[in-house]
Amino acid sequence: MDDQQPLAGYSPAAQERWVPEPDKRPGRTAFQRDRARVLHSAALRRLAGTTQVVTPLEHDFPRTRLTHSLECAQVGRELGAAFGCDPDLVETACLAHDLGHPPFGHNGEEALDQAARACGGFEGNAQSLRILTRLEPKRFTGTRSVGLNLTRATLDAATKYPWTRGAHPELPHKYGVYTDDLPVFRWLRQGAPEHHRCFEAQVMDWADDVAYSVHDVEDGLHAGHIDPAALRSPVEREGLYAVAARYAPTAEPLEFAEALDRLQSQEWWPHAYDGSARDRARLKDATSQLIGRFCNAAEQATRRRYGIGQLTRYKADLVVPREVRLECAVLKAVADRYVMQRGEQEALRSRQRVVIAELAAALAGLAPRGLDPVFRALWEEADAAGDDAGRLRAVIDQIATLTDSSALARHRALVR
Incomplete structure (x- = not known):
């Protein structure tokens, strides 16, 4: 067992590493060490040059996978802390969640999946685990790299899809581990229910949804690709609902309409944007309001189900109200339709x-x-x-x- 500070809500097994090692600086927690390792990794720095939505260098201040990961980490850290999760653990999971994204974002992911068919395919989430446990060299056992050698709980929290390709009946094309990385996957999942994500991974996943749905719209407005007035057009809205159905397949168009109406009825909603200082301030406030709205709704709904007390690992599931998920889906659809589906983008x-x-x-x-x-x-x-x-x-x-x-x-x- 490593020398480590005790952490309430996390067993010694949750704090174990694949290869035991002492801490060079006694007094730090195991999860503080994990956070430092990811923050200092080359894999995280690489995300500065990887597409989020707007291509890097397309304009002066685009979000990249790195800035998205940092923003996701801030959202996840605060939301996780509200439930009693270790904040360093949740932040590390958020920082690590996109490490496996290849060049050109999801488009590159699809192309690499085709190129990798003979070796089992490619998936960004499975690649993230591979980076953390093998490709980012920090520790070795014998001649084999064990990557950053993070704790079991951190690796589990960073695993959005804890199953192999095709193993989940509802998400056959999403998975979090390649076949040749199964030994470390089985180790990090010891004692975990099959196909079930730990609570910290669920917080990370919602922080990811919140951050990219809100910030992609903000980037689209800054870049001039989104016209807020278009969201009041019946014809434009119908097209938007068709896109939103990809993010919430069980929802009806009326539900999307109601979700968009709720957002547009808010005093802070940006009904116009011309890039002026006043409009930029208003947009920044809208961004803050949306993040607070989505996180507060999840916190309140989860607390209503589980009450007060510390929620960690497999003690609870994050509850996000359906209407809030649909509002998030509508924002994703706005960025998808007006930024990613621009004519020149194809x-x-x-x-x-x-x-x-x-x-x-x-x-x-x-x-x-x-x-x-x-x-x-x-x-x-x-x-x-x-x-x-x-x-x-x-x-x-x-x-x-x-x-x-x-x-x-x-x-x-x-x-x-």
């Missing part, structure tokens, strides 16, 4: 998919040449074992760690 996404596919083919043909030392070693280990899937996984790992700009640069260098 041509850009098509080009990005080609870049990923051609880069994967080029690296697979050149390997181990063209791979960074970390991934060259993984490729050579798989090659020595005659493991075709392992060789391809090393190539996929390499591409997944690139930023948008470095993926384009490597593509230019390798593909003629």
Whole structure:
């Protein structure tokens, strides 16, 4: 057992690491150490060059995956603390939740999934676990990296989909672990109910939804892609409800209409935006109001069900009222329809998919040449074992760690 400070609500097993190690600075908690490791990781820094919604450098102040992760962490830390969760644990899960996102965001994720079919596919959440437990070198056992060697509870909290591909009947295409990472997954899930996320992971997931639904709309307004007046047009609203159905498939158009009406009826709702200082201040207030609205609703509903007291690990489930989830879905649909579905974006996404596919083919043909030392070693280990899937996984790992700009640069260098 590591030297560590006791943490109320968290058993010694929750604070264990895959490889035991003493703390160089006694007095810190196990979860403070985890937070520091993720904050100082190269994997987190890489997110500064990875698409959120607006492409990095498209304008002066876009949100990237890094700024989104920092904002998600702030939301999650405060919401988790309100329930008695360890705030460092929840913050770390939020900081880590997008580490596995490849170049070009979800578009790149889909392209890599196609390129990785022969080794079991690609999923950003499964890649996050792989980074935390293998690819971001901090500790070794023998000759094998164990990644950042985080605690069991932190890894569990960072696992949004705790199952393998196809194992969940309702979410067959979402999963949180690749087959060759099952040993550490089984270790971190010891004692956990099958397919059930711990409470801290549920807080992280809602903080993620809240942060990106609100901030993507804010970014879209700043960039001039969203016209608030359009949200009052019956024709535009009908189109918006069709998009929102992707985020809340069981909802009816009337429910989306009511959700949008509730938001637009608020005194702070931004009915116009021209980029002036006054409108920017009003928009920032609306952002704050929305985050508070969504978090307060979840806190109150959860407390009504479970009462007062500390809620951690598997003692409770987060309760988010349906009407609040639908308001969140409508905001996601606004960003989707007016930012991600812009005409020029489809041509850009098509080009990005080609870049990923051609880069994967080029690296697979050149390997181990063209791979960074970390991934060259993984490729050579798989090659020595005659493991075709392992060789391809090393190539996929390499591409997944690139930023948008470095993926384009490597593509230019390798593909003629």
